[in-house]
Amino acid sequence: TQPPREQWTGQVGFILSAIGSAVGLGNIWRFPGVAYENGGGAFLVPYLIALLTAGIPILLLDYAIGHRFRGSAPLAFRRLHRGLEPLGWLQVAISFVITVYYAAIIAWALSFMVFSVNLAWGEDAQSFFLADYLQVGDPTLTGAFVPGVLIPMIIVWVAAIAVLARGVAKGLQRLNVIAIPLLLVVFLAIVVRALFLEGAMDGLNALFTPDWGALGDPGVWVAAYGQVFFSLSIAFGIMITYSSYRRRRSNLTSPGLVVAFANSSFEILAGIGVFAALGFLAAAQGVGISELEGISGPILSFVTFPTIIAEMPGGAIFGVLFFGALTVAGFTSLLSILQVTSSALQDKFGWSPRAAAVRVGVVSAVISLALFSTTSGLLALDTADQWSNNIGIVASAVAMTVALFWVLRQGETLRAHLNAVSTVRVGRWWMWCLGLLTPLVLGYMLISRLWTLATQGYEGLPTWYLLTLGWGVVAFLVVAAFVMTAIRWRRDPDDFTPWPA
Numbered sequence: 001t002q003p004p005r006e007q008w009t010g011q012v013g014f015i016l017s018a019i020g021s022a023v024g025l026g027n028i029w030r031f032p033g034v035a036y037e038n039g040g041g042a043f044l045v046p047y048l049i050a051l052l053t054a055g056i057p058i059l060l061l062d063y064a065i066g067h068r069f070r071g072s073a074p075l076a077f078r079r080l081h082r083g084l085e086p087l088g089w090l091q092v093a094i095s096f097v098i099t100v101y102y103a104a105i106i107a108w109a110l111s112f113m114v115f116s117v118n119l120a121w122g123e124d125a126q127s128f129f130l131a132d133y134l135q136v137g138d139p140t141l142t143g144a145f146v147p148g149v150l151i152p153m154i155i156v157w158v159a160a161i162a163v164l165a166r167g168v169a170k171g172l173q174r175l176n177v178i179a180i181p182l183l184l185v186v187f188l189a190i191v192v193r194a195l196f197l198e199g200a201m202d203g204l205n206a207l208f209t210p211d212w213g214a215l216g217d218p219g220v221w222v223a224a225y226g227q228v229f230f231s232l233s234i235a236f237g238i239m240i241t242y243s244s245y246r247r248r249r250s251n252l253t254s255p256g257l258v259v260a261f262a263n264s265s266f267e268i269l270a271g272i273g274v275f276a277a278l279g280f281l282a283a284a285q286g287v288g289i290s291e292l293e294g295i296s297g298p299i300l301s302f303v304t305f306p307t308i309i310a311e312m313p314g315g316a317i318f319g320v321l322f323f324g325a326l327t328v329a330g331f332t333s334l335l336s337i338l339q340v341t342s343s344a345l346q347d348k349f350g351w352s353p354r355a356a357a358v359r360v361g362v363v364s365a366v367i368s369l370a371l372f373s374t375t376s377g378l379l380a381l382d383t384a385d386q387w388s389n390n391i392g393i394v395a396s397a398v399a400m401t402v403a404l405f406w407v408l409r410q411g412e413t414l415r416a417h418l419n420a421v422s423t424v425r426v427g428r429w430w431m432w433c434l435g436l437l438t439p440l441v442l443g444y445m446l447i448s449r450l451w452t453l454a455t456q457g458y459e460g461l462p463t464w465y466l467l468t469l470g471w472g473v474v475a476f477l478v479v480a481a482f483v484m485t486a487i488r489w490r491r492d493p494d495d496f497t498p499w500p501a
């Protein structure tokens with residue numbers, strides 16, 4: 001029989017851990033730039049619609065699957081229907097790929113927290129980040145190791161394994177319960193400080209001035225759905241895993257709304273902070289905000305922010321807090337995504353939480369160090385991200401909604417499950433969103449992205465490179481899904497009764 005499953009000790013621990021997963025780099029460096037480039041204030045319309053029609057419905061779907069079938073993604077899907085196990089492993093494989101590069105970014109943030117103390121980047125933050133720190137070289141897979149990146153990465157991995165090995169309650173929950181409130185307080189302080197910088201209001205105007213014309217552009221809608229997906233950590237196994245550790249009588253819908261609302265609030269807060277700081281930078285350089293470069297992604301955090309920090313009074317403290325916040329936000333997300341693989345292997349092979357954490361951690365760490373602590377790390381990271389996120393997650397969401405709502409017609413059962421345990425009830429709108437709207441919008445999104453990548457390539461990179469790191473990743477995801485499915489379960493996966501009985 002199955003051993004008893006680990007559990008959160010309470011609702012607050014679950015909520016804070018789920019927020020810890022959701023609030024990450026996506027909120028801090030992705031949302032502000034995406035919003036700015038896709039209609040500014042007007043972006044809030046497609047963003048809210050995407051949140052309400054796909055984000056929250058899929059979040060609740062993940063919760064329902066994880067809780068009712070009490071398993072990691074592969075186990076839960078397999079219990080739902082035998083044929084769905086590969087979908088679970090696909091999500092595990094996506095998580096694995098993301099883990100491997102996400103850790104590198106956290107390591108950079110950790111380094112920059114230290115560099116902030118004496119503003120080590122000097123006058124030219126760009127050449128410091130790219131040439132001195134990352135030592136960016138040719139786009140080859142076999143770059144040389146960069147000790148300055150290798151060491152913080154080792155620290156991140158050791159810390160992650162240490163937390164994960166202590167289990168769900170004593171590791172994940174205990175860390176998140178402290179780290180997330182702390183993160184919120186520190187981040188609020190940073191944003192308030194940024195608002196008092198000269199030029200801050202111009203920054204906010206640049207971000208929030210609506211360009212209503214953008215709403216007619218399908219690309220803007222695709223961007224909104226993409227942001228909501230990545231940001232809420234949905235459709236790649238995390239929320240299934242986390243809700244599988246909830247007790248039998250656990251309210252699912254209200255925590256879902258709390259998590260979604262907290263994540264979006266953090267996102268908007270980050271938008272305000274980032275654009276206040278960008279307004280300051282523009283004023284200091286005597287240019288318009290539209291002339292600034294590097295307003296999102298790694299360059300925003302590791303080139304533009306260092307430049308701002310160097311220019312502002314009290315920059316060192318601001319820098320330590322900013323990069324500290326980035327580190328913590330990223331670290332709690334990293335843990336959640338590692339847990340996806342760890343719990344899947346526990347379920348499949350009967351490993352203990354500790355053994356799984358150490359094995360998964362060490363293997364991911366080795367791959368992660370080999371690929372991303374080298375001179376070709378930045379490019380490899382960007383490419384892997386492009387495919388695993390933009391293609392993998394969307395494909396997984398389409399497969400999930402089509403399989404559950406069209407083929408197996410499990411929608412009503414899952415809705416009934418949510419309503420049997422929750423206070424806030426889920427209406428029939430949920431069926432329409434997941435059974436019709438989401439698969440159509442996401443299907444369109446997936447096809448248009450595949451088409452663009454296939455016909456236009458990516459960033460002018462050589463074909464062999466895209467074949468290995470881009471399409472190669474996709475092939476890995478699919479092969480891994482079927483290979484893992486073919487392996488025997490150590491314990492009978494069907495030995496259980498769905499909740500609520």
Ligand code: PHE
Pocket residue numbers: 021022023024025026027098102230231232233333334336337
């Ligand atoms: N939700 C995270 C964010 O906004 C994304 C993420 C979570 C990525 C977990 C990886 C792992 O940054």
Ligand code: NA
Pocket residue numbers: 021022023024026027230231232233263
């Ligand atoms: Na997020």
